[in-house]
Amino acid sequence: MKRILVDQNDITQVAVDEVPSEPLADGQARLRIARFALTANNVTYAATGFVIGYWHFFPSGITGQGIVPVWGFAEVVETRSDLVTVGERLYGFYPLAEELVIAPTKEGEAVILDAAPHRAKLPPVYNRYVRSAPKSATQEGLQSLLQPLLATSYLLSDWLQDNSFFDAEQVVVGSASSKTGLGLCKFLAELSPRPVRVVGLTSSGNKPFVAAEAGCDAVMSYDDIETLEKCPSVYVDMAGNAEVKARLHSHLGDQLRHSSAVGTSHWDQFQPKQKLAGPKPQFFFAPSQIEKRRADWGPGEIERRISAAWKRIAADAESWLTLREHAGLEAAVPVYTALAKGQAAPGDGHVVVI
Incomplete structure (x- = not known):
């Protein structure tokens, strides 16, 4: 089995590795990964691999080398579990590799969970695999690209409303060209x-x-931060650029009601410990808002709303997104490297087929 290893100390350094496929134990199933997306979100997974725990989902067994998670589709090719059958297609969270062995447990008719011991304490939303009806390559590509990113977008919008926008008059969205x-x-x-x-x-x-x-009501470049209207504001930071964050905090000062850190796609300009004017930035963790809404609304409702929301925004994706398909696991290397170096065009959506 081929997989791509990322240097945990320099996430731009990647290498293709090959290891034997592990035999299945009772209750396990082997999934052959078929199609997945690569976006700046995957760079954030790598950049926060230790802080948030993304390196723990698919351990490589090699010190200093990690496997970045991706979202996509896989097919069951071998099973010793009664819960899945060979040929089934599953959408979910996969390693940057050719296959994944899971231990399926049931969560409703359409969803299974991976009960692998090392994933037991990790956020459940990442352990869910959804049975997929037949879709076209374009439909699978768009879902792989947009569902996880737009789900986060929707949860951010819901969270802001849930908190009455922190009594702000404006929301400043950093790295607004990112898909999230x-x-x-x-x-x-x-x-x-x-x-x-x-x-x-x-x-x-x-x-x-x-x-x-x-x-947006207004679009500004980073060069224009000091001309931003000074009024009660919320900053939602998608990139983690330390200089941009410091300038915005300094400019808005006490008018900044809340500062939220979502992504670190500008990981090379990220400084986890900064002395900033105004409120201390707080990390937004989408699974926490999901769990809150499950408690508020009952099981299944937040998932239904997320599904309807991302499909609504994705309906006009052809006007703002160019789907770019790449063949073979090795093709993921230059795509990931370009994303990690900030060299990808915002209107491109990269999907790898293996």
Whole structure:
């Protein structure tokens, strides 16, 4: 089995590795990974691998080398479990590799959980695998790309509403050209009447893209942070760029009601310990909002709303997303490297087929 290893001390360094496929024990199933997406979200998984725990999902067994998780589809090719059958297609959280062995347990008719011991204490949302009806390659590609990112976007929008926008008048979305940032802007733009002013913050090169697609009230480049209106604000940071964060905190000061850290795609400009004006940034962890809403609304309702929401935003994806398909696991190496180095175009959506 081939897999891609990432240097945990320098996440731009990757290598293709090959190990024997492990034999199945009773109750296990082997999934052949067929299609997955690569986005800046995967860079965040690597950058926060120790802090958040993403390296623990698919341990490599090699000190200093990690396997980055991806979202996509796999097919059951061998099973010693009565809960799945050979040929079934499952959507979920996979290693950057050719296969995964899971220990299926049942969660309703459409969902199974991986009960592998090393995943028992990890967030359940990442351990769920959904049975998939037949889909086209494009449909699988869009789901792999957009469902996890737009789910986070929707949960951010829901969380902001749940907290009455922290009594702010404007929400500043950092790295608004990222798919998660763009999705948040789009979900906030749906609210009518709009409760807050939405400002998309991005690079000067990506400003036209965000202005055309995000539905923001205003789009500003990082160069213009000091001209941002000083009023009660929330900052949602998708990139983790320390310089941008420091400038924005300094400019808004006490007017900043809340600062949320979501992603670290600008991992090379990330400083976990910063002395900042205004409130201390707090990490937004999407599974926590899912668990809160499960308690508020009952099992299944937040999942239903997320599903409807991401499909609604994805319905016009052809206008703002170019699907780019790559063949073979090895093809993931240059795609991941470009994402880790910040060299990927915001309108491209990369899907690897193996």
